[in-house]
Amino acid sequence: MAKKSIRIRAKVEGGVTEVKALISHEMETGLRKDKKTGEKIPAHFIKEVTCEHNGKKVLGAEWSVAISKNPYLAFKFSGGKAGDDVKVSWVDNTGESDSESSKIS
Amino acid sequence: MSMKRRTFLQGTMAGSVVAIATSAGLLSPRAVLAAWSEKAFEAENTPGAISALFGSDATNDGDVQIKAPDIAENGAVVPITITSGIKNIEAIAIFVDKNPRPLAANFVLGGATDGYVSTRVKMGKTSKLIAIVKAGGKLHSGSKEVKVTIGGCGG
Numbered sequence: 001m002a003k004k005s006i007r008i009r010a011k012v013e014g015g016v017t018e019v020k021a022l023i024s025h026e027m028e029t030g031l032r033k034d035k036k037t038g039e040k041i042p043a044h045f046i047k048e049v050t051c052e053h054n055g056k057k058v059l060g061a062e063w064s065v066a067i068s069k070n071p072y073l074a075f076k077f078s079g080g081k082a083g084d085d086v087k088v089s090w091v092d093n094t095g096e097s098d099s100e101s102s103k104i105s
Numbered sequence: 106m107s108m109k110r111r112t113f114l115q116g117t118m119a120g121s122v123v124a125i126a127t128s129a130g131l132l133s134p135r136a137v138l139a140a141w142s143e144k145a146f147e148a149e150n151t152p153g154a155i156s157a158l159f160g161s162d163a164t165n166d167g168d169v170q171i172k173a174p175d176i177a178e179n180g181a182v183v184p185i186t187i188t189s190g191i192k193n194i195e196a197i198a199i200f201v202d203k204n205p206r207p208l209a210a211n212f213v214l215g216g217a218t219d220g221y222v223s224t225r226v227k228m229g230k231t232s233k234l235i236a237i238v239k240a241g242g243k244l245h246s247g248s249k250e251v252k253v254t255i256g257g258c259g260g
Contacts, residue, residue, distance in 0.1 A: 053217075058218050062146075062211045064210065065227075069182075071225065073223070074222070074224070075223070079217045
């Protein structure tokens with residue numbers, strides 16, 4: 001993956017960290033047809049997302065094709081501090097993957 | 106239908122990481138919690154998907170709130186936020202009842218993670234959104250009907 005596919009924003013307030021992540025991905029259902037050729041566009045979607053705080057897993061997500069294109073994900077956890085590391089990674093059904101780290105602000 | 110399944114399987118096998126995770130999951134279904142649940146995601150009705158995912162479809166109405174629009178103009182992008190005050194939540198799953206395969210997402214929460222997830226889902230047509238929260242071995246559910254004016258699954 002040449003381009004960064006994940007954007008993360010993590011912010012701590014009153015001991016609770018809210019993480020918001022936006023991932024660039026087609027999330028193709030496998031049900032749509034190419035309008036010119038009439039052939040089915042193969043499914044291409046993120047299956048698993050992992051979110052870590054200082055190397056410790058805080059959220060694991062399993063997704064289907066029903067998650068919208070360019071997925072958005074937000075969640076909250078306690079125990080984070082400003083400057084801590086937050087990492088989000090994903091794997092899709094073709095084996096492609098990406099991960100990105102950010103600091104809590 | 107079988108052709109599609111074939112390409113889907115081949116696509117899966119191409120991803121060695123996923124293939125390993127899947128086969129590990131098949132060999133020891135109980136040992137793997139976070140592995141993608143093929144059976145649950147392929148289930149064509151909500152109770153079937155809930156059973157495949159959690160081993161039971163016995164749910165209680167509980168402290169599970171779904172925030173989503175009453176009317177979604179575009180079914181391809183329906184924002185949904187689930188909040189729950191239940192303690193020690195293990196997992197939160199989202200189902201779109203009328204989608205061909207209702208299970209949209211399953212979130213496995215760590216010990217310090219709040220009962221809160223927000224994402225965006227596709228809805229083929231007007232349907233109930235169902236959220237299942239698993240805590241202490243029990244399943245709690247919440248639901249909300251969302252009217253869809255343009256479906257988000259076709260082309």
